[in-house]
Amino acid sequence: xxxxxxxxxxxxxxxxxxxxxxxxxxxxxxxxxxxxxxxxxxxxxxxxxxxxxxxxxxxxxxxxxxxxxxxxxxxxxxxxxxxxxxxxxxxxxxxxxxxxxxxxxxxxxxxxxxxxxxxxxxxxxxxxxxxxxxxxxxxxxxxxxxxxxxxxxxxxxxxxxxxxxxxxxxxxxxxxxxxxxxxxxxxxxxxxxxxxxxxxxxxxxxxxxxxxxxxxxx
Amino acid sequence: xxxxxxxxxxxxxxxxxxxxxxxxxxxxxxxxxxxxxxxxxxxxxxxxxxxxxxxxxxxxxxxxxxxxxxxxxxxxxxxxxxxxxxxxxxxxxxxxxxxxxxxxxxxxxxxxxxxxxxxxxxxxxxxxxxxxxxxxxxxxxxxxxxxxxxxxxxxxxxxxxxxxxxxxxxxxxxxxxxxxxxxxxxxxxxxxxxxxxxxxxxxxxxxxxxxxxxxxxxxxxx
Amino acid sequence: xxxxxxxxxxxxxxxxxxxxxxxxxxxxxxxxxxxxxxxxxxxxxxxxxxxxxxxxxxxxxxxxxxxxxxxxxxxxxxxxxxxxxxxxxxxxxxxxxxxxxxxxxxxxxxxxxxxxxxxxxxxxxxxxxxxxxxxxxxxxxxxxxxxxxxxxxxxxxxxxxxxxxxxxxxxxxxxxxxxxxxxxxxxxxxxxxxxxxxxxxxxxxxxxxxxxxxxxxxxxxxxxxxxxxxxxxxxxxxxxxxxxxxxxxxxxxxxxxxxxxxxxxx
Numbered sequence: 001x002x003x004x005x006x007x008x009x010x011x012x013x014x015x016x017x018x019x020x021x022x023x024x025x026x027x028x029x030x031x032x033x034x035x036x037x038x039x040x041x042x043x044x045x046x047x048x049x050x051x052x053x054x055x056x057x058x059x060x061x062x063x064x065x066x067x068x069x070x071x072x073x074x075x076x077x078x079x080x081x082x083x084x085x086x087x088x089x090x091x092x093x094x095x096x097x098x099x100x101x102x103x104x105x106x107x108x109x110x111x112x113x114x115x116x117x118x119x120x121x122x123x124x125x126x127x128x129x130x131x132x133x134x135x136x137x138x139x140x141x142x143x144x145x146x147x148x149x150x151x152x153x154x155x156x157x158x159x160x161x162x163x164x165x166x167x168x169x170x171x172x173x174x175x176x177x178x179x180x181x182x183x184x185x186x187x188x189x190x191x192x193x194x195x196x197x198x199x200x201x202x203x204x205x206x207x208x209x210x211x212x213x214x215x216x217x218x
Numbered sequence: 219x220x221x222x223x224x225x226x227x228x229x230x231x232x233x234x235x236x237x238x239x240x241x242x243x244x245x246x247x248x249x250x251x252x253x254x255x256x257x258x259x260x261x262x263x264x265x266x267x268x269x270x271x272x273x274x275x276x277x278x279x280x281x282x283x284x285x286x287x288x289x290x291x292x293x294x295x296x297x298x299x300x301x302x303x304x305x306x307x308x309x310x311x312x313x314x315x316x317x318x319x320x321x322x323x324x325x326x327x328x329x330x331x332x333x334x335x336x337x338x339x340x341x342x343x344x345x346x347x348x349x350x351x352x353x354x355x356x357x358x359x360x361x362x363x364x365x366x367x368x369x370x371x372x373x374x375x376x377x378x379x380x381x382x383x384x385x386x387x388x389x390x391x392x393x394x395x396x397x398x399x400x401x402x403x404x405x406x407x408x409x410x411x412x413x414x415x416x417x418x419x420x421x422x423x424x425x426x427x428x429x430x431x432x433x434x435x436x437x438x439x440x
Numbered sequence: 441x442x443x444x445x446x447x448x449x450x451x452x453x454x455x456x457x458x459x460x461x462x463x464x465x466x467x468x469x470x471x472x473x474x475x476x477x478x479x480x481x482x483x484x485x486x487x488x489x490x491x492x493x494x495x496x497x498x499x500x501x502x503x504x505x506x507x508x509x510x511x512x513x514x515x516x517x518x519x520x521x522x523x524x525x526x527x528x529x530x531x532x533x534x535x536x537x538x539x540x541x542x543x544x545x546x547x548x549x550x551x552x553x554x555x556x557x558x559x560x561x562x563x564x565x566x567x568x569x570x571x572x573x574x575x576x577x578x579x580x581x582x583x584x585x586x587x588x589x590x591x592x593x594x595x596x597x598x599x600x601x602x603x604x605x606x607x608x609x610x611x612x613x614x615x616x617x618x619x620x621x622x623x624x625x626x627x628x629x630x631x632x633x634x635x636x637x638x639x640x641x642x643x644x645x646x647x648x649x650x651x652x653x654x655x656x657x658x659x660x661x662x663x664x665x666x667x668x669x670x671x672x673x674x675x676x677x678x679x680x681x682x683x684x685x686x687x688x689x690x691x692x693x694x695x696x697x698x699x700x701x702x703x704x705x706x
Contacts (some may be wrong), residue, residue, distance in 0.1 A: 002299070020399060063420045064413055068392065073414055075405035158284035161398040165286075179294070186298040189291045193283050201266060201280035340507050341544035343559040345610060346534035355561055359548045 006184035009136070010191035017032055022182040023158045024088075026172065028095045032053050035096060036103035037104045043108050054104075061101035074166050101157050103149060106151030110145035111137060121208060147210040154203045158196065173193055223407045229398055236394035241313055243380050245391055248373055250316030251323050258320065259327025264353070273324070280321035285379050289314040293386040311383035311390075319376045326368045330361035363434055370427040374420055391415075444478035454483040457614055457645050458504060464576070465499055465669075473499040475669035476513070481614070483664075486644040488656035488677075491666035501616045501639035504647065505529075505536045510519075534562060539605025540608040541619040543599040551578060551602045552587040558610045559675040568682075570609075577605040580593060581635050597628025602633055614645035621652055653696055657681050665689050 073094045078084045122132030139148040164173035175192035262270045293310035342352035384393035458481040465474035474495045481487045503510040506529035514523040555574040559565040581601040621629045663680040665672040
């Protein structure tokens with residue numbers, strides 16, 4: 001019933017898609033980190049209206065389904081604004097918005113968990129706000145937000161699979177296409193699942209290790 | 219501009235019937251996930267070393283595969299593996315979402331049970347309770363309260379993930395929206411309405427779940 | 441093997457209720473908590489176990505009601521032997537109440553529900569009867585007005601009194617106290633000790649691990665000194681506190697007199 005040759009042959013066919021998946025993840029994550037940090041800082045330190053807006057923006061991206069967000073960007077944005085980005089850029093943009101929203105919430109909570117006295121101590125030493133943040137607050141917050149950030153990376157890696165529904169040729173897209181070519185559905189889809197598993201499993205284990213290592217000690 | 223939404227108003231009944239499917243899909247899959255999560259979580263904590271390891275591996279496998287891939291695998295692949303013809307998409311959606319969320323919930327349950335002090339188990343056993351009574355009446359109720367915040371997050375996540383069932387033609391809300399968009403080629407009113415609707419629905423559900431948690435949280439203090 | 445010392449010189453003629461014979465307990469970590477302990481508690485007798493932290497006192501209590509297995513030796517309650525893993529363990533735990541250093545009240549239940557929990561779930565007594573009994577016990581420990589309060593809203597001393605009432609609700613044949621006052625603020629220690637003293641007067645058989653030397657001196661019928669998993673010396677309070685046989689016992693007693701121990705033992 002399970003035709004092994006079709007299973008093994010699927011992997012080379014999936015490889016180009018896998019590269020796109022990895023590319024997308026590697027491209028989106030650093031952008032999302034920068035956006036997330038800016039959003040977190042805006043929510044914590046910006047004047048109230050700006051902080052409110054940042055919070056609203058984050059809440060929007062956190063509470064609606066990612067697939068719907070991607071569809072909206074992909075179909076509505078060009079038709080209403082006339083901005084026609086390539087599919088890859090559109091989904092990358094959507095993923096950055098989505099992932100950065102989740103990351104920024106994590107950053108905000110992490111930074112807020114550092115006692116204000118720490119910042120005061122830095123300022124009392126004559127540091128600038130910026131120095132106090134980057135040299136005193138941030139390093140302490142980092143070990144609290146790092147595990148969550150790492151799992152967000154794994155999450156992103158898996159969520160890139162949604163772009164296949166918008167004709168971006170990632171690994172899932174390749175698999176679904178291959179399935180309609182050779183009709184070896186079970187073998188191809190199993191190969192697809194295994195590809196994700198082999199790549200994501202060690203990452204997930206690494207995250208567990210980070211969680212254990214950085215468990216909050218106070 | 220406002221009239222752009224006429225297309226949505228004209229199809230309200232159709233969208234409402236699709237919303238019903240979304241609700242059914244979520245109720246069924248969350249129920250399945252809670253049962254699976256509780257069984258696997260309890261198994262990991264009290265089942266001994268090998269059960270813990272076995273379940274841990276299964277859970278990690280499920281958590282390493284995207285929900286979309288699980289969904290298409292269950293819908294297209296599983297019936298081939300089992301030799302089933304006529305495998306309903308709705309059932310596939312419930313299974314995929316339930317197993318996926320269940321794996322995450324198992325870890326939440328495990329963490330919750332682990333957070334209850336060992337002395338509580340001793341105290342319950344010292345009263346003469348059976349293991350089952352001790353877990354059911356003493357450990358689980360305390361753990362359940364601590365598990366609620368992450369559980370609520372997971373439930374909300376399940377609702378968001380449920381739009382993926384549209385890819386296997388479960389006739390839920392997002393599927394209906396896509397169908398409408400395909401027929402009318404008016405993405406703006408349709409997807410915008412849907413976006414606003416999901417936003418309001420999920421914010422409301424999250425608020426309600428949070429209220430429930432706050433209401434019972436006082437009893438979790440230890 | 442060491443025979444348990446049963447010579448009470450006529451102070452206690454009642455039959456032995458708890459009989460511990462040559463018990464060994466080695467933790468998986470390799471620590472030998474008990475290295476051949478024997479002792480007897482007669483019916484209606486208060487036996488206080490004293491000794492430095494880490495001497496195995498608390499381990500011994502947990503072994504007595506089968507919360508921890510023993511590697512060698514024998515523990516008998518009445519005519520039944522205690523086996524940690526067996527179904528009998530439950531039967532024995534029903535007959536023996538235990539009070540913990542850290543109270544271990546069930547935080548999700550009110551004081552009344554805590555006291556009712558045993559009769560309800562274990563003895564399956566009718567609701568009304570359980571409530572009468574629980575209220576009576578709360579009154580006995582002086583907490584009638586706290587029946588509907590959650591443990592978190594009670595002071596340490598009040599929590600421990602509820603815990604004692606919870607154990608009494610099973611109408612046990614004997615009570616085990618595992619450093620019941622060690623986690624308490626000094627000002628609430630007295631209220632718990634008073635309850636324990638009242639129990640002793642009523643003729644409850646009690647095995648009390650404690651750092652409260654005054655309690656041991658005034659209330660105990662028999663005092664057992666433990667060190668390093670062994671019984672160092674045992675005797676009437678008069679002998680142990682008045683003229684201990686061993687230098688080690690004298691040393692220990694001197695130490696606790698100068699620094700009243702309120703340490704927390706795991």
